[in-house]
Amino acid sequence: MPMAAGDIERLIKARIPDAEVTIRDLAGDGDHYAATVISASFKGKSRVQQHQLVYEALKGEMGGALHALALQTGTPE
Secondary structure (H helix, E strand, C coil), X not given: CCCCHHHHHHHHHHXXXXXXXXXXXXXXXXXXXXXXXXXXXXXXXXXXXXXXXXXXXXXXXECCCECEEEEEEECCC
16 A cells, blocks of 8 residues: 555654654655755764665555665755
8 A cells, every 4th residue: 555645744744853854755656756955953963874864764564565765864954
C-alpha cells in the first residue's frame, strides 16, 4: 500500500518538531518521493547524520510502504 505525502511529513515532524518539510511525489504512484527537510537541529551534524535522523523518523517505512525517498537536508540560513 502506498504511503501518503502527509504521513511522511507527519512522521518527520514528530521526530524533528522544528523541521520545515517539503514532499514531492516523483512518479505519482505514492511510492517514490523527494523530501527536503530543513532543521536547526541538524546544525553541527554531518549530512549522513542528518539523513539518519530523517530515516529514523520514518520508523522503518523505507522499503515497505515507502519504496524510494530522494532526501535533501540542511539547516536554516
